[in-house]
Amino acid sequence: MTQPFVHPYLPNTAPDVKAAMLAAVGAASTDEFYADVPEALRLDRPLDLPEPFVAEQDLVRHVSGLLGRNVPTGERLSFLGAGTYNHYVPAVVDEVINRSEFLTAYAGEPYEDHGRFQALFQYQSLMAELLNMDVVNVPTYDGFQATATSLSMAGRMSGRRGVIVASDVLPDKMSRVTDFVRTNLDLTAVPTVNGTADVAAVTALLTEDTAAVWVETPSYTGAVETAIRQLADAAHAVGAVLVVGTDPVGYGVLTPPADQGADIVCGDIQSLGLHQWFGGAHAGFIAVHDDPRFVMEMPSRLFGLATTDVPGEVGFGDVAYDRTSFAHREEGKEWVGTAAALWGIAAGVYLALMGPQGMADLGETLLARTRYTQLKLSGIPGVALTDNALHLREFVVDFSEASVTAHAVVDTLRAQGIEPGVAVGEYELLVAVTEMNTQADIDRLADAVASVVAANTKTEEKSA
Amino acid sequence: MSLPIAPKPALRRFHQASWDEPVIFELTTPGERGVLVSRAEPGVREAVGDVVADLPTGMRREKKAALPEMGQMRVLRHYLRLSQENLGADFNIDVGQGTCTMKYAPKVNESIISTPKLTDLHPLQDQGDVQGILEIIWSLERAVAEISGMHSVSLHTSGGSTAIWTNIAMIRAYHEANGDGQQRDEVITTIFSHPSNAATAKAAGYKVITLYPDADGYPDAEALKAVIGPRTAAIMITNPEDTGIFNPRVQEWVELAHSVGALASYDQANANGILGITRARDAGFDVCHFNLHKTFGTPHGCGGPGSGANAVSEELAPFLPGPVIVRDGDRFFLDSDRPQSIGKVAPFYGVAPNLVRAYSWIMALGAEGIKAVAETAVLNNNYLMKKILEIPGASAPYAAGRRRIEQVRYSWQELYEETGISSEEIGIRASDFGMHYWTSHHPYVVPQPFTLEPTESYSMAELDEYAAVLAEVAREARETPEVVRTAPHNQTVHHTHHDDLDDPERWAITWRAYQRKYFS
Numbered sequence: 001m002t003q004p005f006v007h008p009y010l011p012n013t014a015p016d017v018k019a020a021m022l023a024a025v026g027a028a029s030t031d032e033f034y035a036d037v038p039e040a041l042r043l044d045r046p047l048d049l050p051e052p053f054v055a056e057q058d059l060v061r062h063v064s065g066l067l068g069r070n071v072p073t074g075e076r077l078s079f080l081g082a083g084t085y086n087h088y089v090p091a092v093v094d095e096v097i098n099r100s101e102f103l104t105a106y107a108g109e110p111y112e113d114h115g116r117f118q119a120l121f122q123y124q125s126l127m128a129e130l131l132n133m134d135v136v137n138v139p140t141y142d143g144f145q146a147t148a149t150s151l152s153m154a155g156r157m158s159g160r161r162g163v164i165v166a167s168d169v170l171p172d173k174m175s176r177v178t179d180f181v182r183t184n185l186d187l188t189a190v191p192t193v194n195g196t197a198d199v200a201a202v203t204a205l206l207t208e209d210t211a212a213v214w215v216e217t218p219s220y221t222g223a224v225e226t227a228i229r230q231l232a233d234a235a236h237a238v239g240a241v242l243v244v245g246t247d248p249v250g251y252g253v254l255t256p257p258a259d260q261g262a263d264i265v266c267g268d269i270q271s272l273g274l275h276q277w278f279g280g281a282h283a284g285f286i287a288v289h290d291d292p293r294f295v296m297e298m299p300s301r302l303f304g305l306a307t308t309d310v311p312g313e314v315g316f317g318d319v320a321y322d323r324t325s326f327a328h329r330e331e332g333k334e335w336v337g338t339a340a341a342l343w344g345i346a347a348g349v350y351l352a353l354m355g356p357q358g359m360a361d362l363g364e365t366l367l368a369r370t371r372y373t374q375l376k377l378s379g380i381p382g383v384a385l386t387d388n389a390l391h392l393r394e395f396v397v398d399f400s401e402a403s404v405t406a407h408a409v410v411d412t413l414r415a416q417g418i419e420p421g422v423a424v425g426e427y428e429l430l431v432a433v434t435e436m437n438t439q440a441d442i443d444r445l446a447d448a449v450a451s452v453v454a455a456n457t458k459t460e461e462k463s464a
Numbered sequence: 465m466s467l468p469i470a471p472k473p474a475l476r477r478f479h480q481a482s483w484d485e486p487v488i489f490e491l492t493t494p495g496e497r498g499v500l501v502s503r504a505e506p507g508v509r510e511a512v513g514d515v516v517a518d519l520p521t522g523m524r525r526e527k528k529a530a531l532p533e534m535g536q537m538r539v540l541r542h543y544l545r546l547s548q549e550n551l552g553a554d555f556n557i558d559v560g561q562g563t564c565t566m567k568y569a570p571k572v573n574e575s576i577i578s579t580p581k582l583t584d585l586h587p588l589q590d591q592g593d594v595q596g597i598l599e600i601i602w603s604l605e606r607a608v609a610e611i612s613g614m615h616s617v618s619l620h621t622s623g624g625s626t627a628i629w630t631n632i633a634m635i636r637a638y639h640e641a642n643g644d645g646q647q648r649d650e651v652i653t654t655i656f657s658h659p660s661n662a663a664t665a666k667a668a669g670y671k672v673i674t675l676y677p678d679a680d681g682y683p684d685a686e687a688l689k690a691v692i693g694p695r696t697a698a699i700m701i702t703n704p705e706d707t708g709i710f711n712p713r714v715q716e717w718v719e720l721a722h723s724v725g726a727l728a729s730y731d732q733a734n735a736n737g738i739l740g741i742t743r744a745r746d747a748g749f750d751v752c753h754f755n756l757h758k759t760f761g762t763p764h765g766c767g768g769p770g771s772g773a774n775a776v777s778e779e780l781a782p783f784l785p786g787p788v789i790v791r792d793g794d795r796f797f798l799d800s801d802r803p804q805s806i807g808k809v810a811p812f813y814g815v816a817p818n819l820v821r822a823y824s825w826i827m828a829l830g831a832e833g834i835k836a837v838a839e840t841a842v843l844n845n846n847y848l849m850k851k852i853l854e855i856p857g858a859s860a861p862y863a864a865g866r867r868r869i870e871q872v873r874y875s876w877q878e879l880y881e882e883t884g885i886s887s888e889e890i891g892i893r894a895s896d897f898g899m900h901y902w903t904s905h906h907p908y909v910v911p912q913p914f915t916l917e918p919t920e921s922y923s924m925a926e927l928d929e930y931a932a933v934l935a936e937v938a939r940e941a942r943e944t945p946e947v948v949r950t951a952p953h954n955q956t957v958h959h960t961h962h963d964d965l966d967d968p969e970r971w972a973i974t975w976r977a978y979q980r981k982y983f984s
Contacts, residue, residue, distance in 0.1 A: 007833050009568055009761075010840045011923035018840075021847045021924055030839040033846055033867040034741060036710040041742045048610050050603075052830025056572050063576050063824045069596035072584035076593070080586040083811050090499045092536060096543040097765075098574070104553040106564055106764035107902065112480060112895040114956035115550030116766045119543065122488050125975035129530045134977040138767070141622045142811050152667075175807035179633060183669030226520050253516050255525050268811075278597055279587030279812025280819070281769070282622070290977050292968035301767075304965050305972040308958045309950075314487060315960035319971045325663035327906050330672040335663035337625030338757060342765030352488055352539045353498030356528035361501040367515040368504035375511055390520060414590050422588050439505040 081432025123348035143268025146284030195223035195387030222394025232261025252359025273350025283340030560901025562915025565758035613745030627772025681862020708868035737870030740835030851931035871917035
């Protein structure tokens with residue numbers, strides 16, 4: 001016997017209910033509701049989709065079976081970074097963001113969604129402490145967008161087009177920023193020296209049409225910029241602003257860019273309590289000082305404190321809503337929409353758990369393990385660091401002296417269950433080290449790299 | 465009193481949790497720790513020395529970040545209380561967030577994605593190690609292509625508006641490739657299309673022309689003819705519009721665009737009622753996007769991460785963001801060699817958890833189920849419309865007597881004129897019954913608007929309950945207006961004063977700014 005199509009996600013497919021509803025509205029069939037869709041545009045066949053797994057257990061077996069083919073980084077030894085990082089995610093973070101109340105809410109008012117407003121206000125406030133700045137947005141999509149928007153803000157504020165790019169920028173990020181800003185801004189990249197900004201060369205390019213100097217720290221290669229103060233002073237001297245793209249993970253120990261003269265600080269929060277998710281868990285922050293010239297250029301939501309009718313109650317609302325495209329369509333600043341709020345809540349929980357000491361400890365661990373990995377790898381004959389800048393979490397090693405390509409290193413180590421890093425040039429490998437990589441892990445990486453180099457050297461000697 | 469329990473009153477006696485929870489900074493206790501961090505081993509320390517003390521001058525943070533110090537369970541309890549003070553879609557009859565398609569996000573999908581086989585994947589791993597996720601993304605691309613009738617799909621963006629941006633960025637690149645990027649500097653949209661169509665076009669450098677509907681609320685083809693021309697880069701429209709009205713002349717709109725060399729871009733945020741019924745490409749559109757967090761059942765996450773799907777014709781395919789996934793037999797590869805691509809629109813390959821959820825949603829329903837989604841959403845909408853229009857003071861401007869697709873933009877104008885109670889006030893009072901509703905984007909073309917979209921997820925009884933709440937609040941507006949005006953009464957917090965939020969001297973966007981402005 002054929003059963004009628006009743007799906008668990010669709011309560012009103014129950015035949016009697018459907019009939020009652022049709023009768024209530026005086027329709028013979030659901031087809032009547034499509035009277036405005038011309039016949040010529042009607043699809044006259046079923047969609048060509050795979051057969052579904054309507055029983056939940058069959059669906060689980062199918063999708064989990066596909067996911068089961070993946071081999072996660074936990075089953076490898078991973079030194080992969082280049083934008084997505086393998087940091088530890090405390091269990092409480094996942095517990096909070098997997099709560100139905102947060103996971104499934106959207107855009108309620110500050111009354112029925114009080115918790116969302118408070119959690120995101122707290123995210124803004126916790127980030128503000130880490131960055132030493134007074135204003136942080138509700139997250140935008142990712143660090144790429146945050147940077148593109150920050151530069152655009154500088155352009156709008158000044159009416160200028162010039163942006164001097166003082167650091168090495170992740171190529172994917174540069175691709176995104178370039179296409180986003182190209183109508184309004186001209187980017188000029190200044191080659192770095194020893195991994196960080198060439199302050200003199202940057203300064204020489206500054207003009208009355210420079211809207212911003214853009215610094216990345218840590219840079220694409222993990223180099224920490226130590227000349228932010230000089231770059232800020234130079235930018236300010238021509239009326240430009242200093243935009244710093246960064247990863248906030250190091251500011252438990254490193255001086256925040258705001259203390260060195262940065263005007264806009266932006267970047268990604270994936271490092272703060274988000275899993276790697278195949279590169280699919282990014283969220284962007286933009287931080288400025290509490291200066292309306294800057295605040296009024298921000299496109300994102302900003303949640304602020306408010307009083308209520310009851311003394312002592314903490315209320316919330318949207319700050320300067322009139323900036324937004326929700327209020328004024330194309331006359332708003334860029335646009336605002338669904339972006340990455342849940343990831344912001346996660347980062348807030350993460351910072352609350354870590355506290356000042358946790359962030360300080362993490363920063364120290366990252367500096368120490370990064371340095372240790374640099375020492376171990378550069379101690380291998382034929383393997384060199386590409387610069388001697390201060391590095392946080394990431395750096396490039398050069399195999400050219402050993403005549404081993406980066407791809408060869410990657411291929412050989414993958415066969416041993418090690419992801420040694422990302423090949424970023426013929427002989428250059430970008431290696432990322434987080435608190436997840438112990439001394440034993442790093443030693444294993446170094447031993448494996450040493451073997452590859454030694455094997456290649458022997459082969460060369462034989463063939464010579 | 466003894467059993468039996470008395471029957472329940474007609475309306476639910478709801479009260480939102482109200483923990484009176486302080487802001488987290490007020491909960492700090494110096495010395496407490498929430499989580500401990502892996503520290504460098506003695507061997508590492510011996511090799512590298514004191515890395516913090518050795519930082520270059522000026523690079524060492526002088527004062528620790530003033531983050532709260534709290535034991536782990538205290539952090540947990542604080543945030544769980546905040547969660548209870550939030551009305552998730554799993555709890556309420558969330559038909560009041562029109563345009564947002566607040567459908568059921570199936571729990572099985574949460575269970576499926578909660579595996580290290582997904583959470584702990586790095587996007588640059590050996591492609592041999594990520595075949596499962598690549599196959600899922602590829603299959604989802606193919607499903608979206610079939611549902612839209614388009615040729616190629618990218619799933620990189622993490623929200624609807626950034627997907628709309630991607631549409632206009634591809635259109636811009638297409639015209640530039642054809643040598644008329646300079647000439648085409650205008651984009652045409654309609655007032656009942658999502659504001660991000662206008663806003664992204666402006667951000668991409670275009671002049672925006674916004675068309676208003678005809679007297680009956682239908683998109684006005686004559687108005688389009690008056691403004692379209694050689695300067696038009698694209699029309700960027702929603703259909704059905706945010707009124708729930710389907711443009712019966714949509715194909716003519718697309719043909720008008722093509723006749724002047726412009727492209728037609730389709731914002732499919734409102735696709736939920738037309739899945740399997742009609743397709744973007746069949747009407748001639750060149751590009752379109754879907755919101756997976758609306759139409760394909762991924763949760764809204766308090767405002768993201770969402771997921772955008774950009775679908776394009778074969779002619780536009782070279783401009784899609786890269787890399788794309790290609791299939792070779794049983795293997796899946798990432799192809800980055802795409803010279804005409806607009807480049808990256810986001811890191812890596814999209815919001816993987818949402819892509820798996822959306823795939824799983826499609827695979828739970830299939831072709832028959834997906835069409836049933838559309839038909840049920842439309843049935844629910846027309847049923848709810850009948851219920852709402854029975855409430856004195858409520859109306860559905862435009863297209864009188866016609867059916868609507870998946871949502872309706874209603875008006876309380878009549879009630880407002882009678883009572884002085886606004887749509888905002890009614891919405892806030894409705895929250896006292898555990899409901900939520902949203903008015904409309906600005907500007908309010910429909911006066912005193914409210915926009916309801918019941919989706920396929922809510923039962924007839926739930927729709928009845930929702931309509932009964934609005935009927936009750938409308939009655940209160942007439943009989944006890946003070947109750948409505950002073951709402952909410954059953955919420956976490958009471959009526960909130962918003963005057964401080966627009967004054968730079970007084971606004972407090974972070975706790976530290978609040979402390980500085982008011983206590984120093």
